[in-house]
Amino acid sequence: MPKQLINLMSKGIVMAQTVDEAFSQMSLYSDEVLYVLIKLPANAVMAAAGVVAEWREAFCCLIIDKDEVTLLLPERAFETFAERLPGHLVAKVRYRLITFDIPLDLSMIGFMARVSSALAEANVSILPYAAYTRDHIFVHADAFDAAWTTLQQLQNI
Incomplete structure (x- = not known):
């Protein structure tokens, strides 16, 4: 088991190990801020x-x-x-935050690829950012609803 995972588990944080697990377990978070x-x-x-x-x-x-x-x-x-x-x-455009509210393993492959592919199909541009255990995207404020709906659909697959 990776040392990073052991350290997080000792603090009560359990990380999703696969992309499918991450999508099935995550919550989406936003803050209403431009x-x-x-x-x-x-x-x-x-x-x-x-x-x-x-x-x-x-x-x-x-x-x-x-x-x-x-x-x-x-x-x-x-x-x-x-x-x-x-x-x-x-930039002239204003953005909205969407956080994938689940600790993600740093070695996970394909999480953001799945997000970006789904949002590209929905014609939503993204700015991806990563913190140590959580990923975030920013979308144009006027595309927020389309992005949110698309991501909710990904959770239900």
Whole structure:
């Protein structure tokens, strides 16, 4: 048994082992919040990290790559901190969060592939994000209902 699984089980967390188990056992979660996707220049790491540290509420995300800094924040957080984000570019679309509320094994293969395939068939664009044990997607706010319905159908297969 993988050490990660033993550690989580000792804390009372049982992980789904297969994609089918994950879909049959998971709950879907959303929070009614509109999110904004923000691009910052690569040198804005400290400003972006400061915003995330000060906001301290779920859900927010900071990604730093070699070319840019990206923030995904609740719209309300962006409105609060916009002046502290130099050179920001904000996507016009607003997003909604969907969390797959089940601990997932880090070695699981195919979970997000099944999600993305089903949502692609429903013509829903996604931004996937992963935490240590849970996966999340963001969908355009106007496609949220279609995404939610599609994912509920996946649970019932």
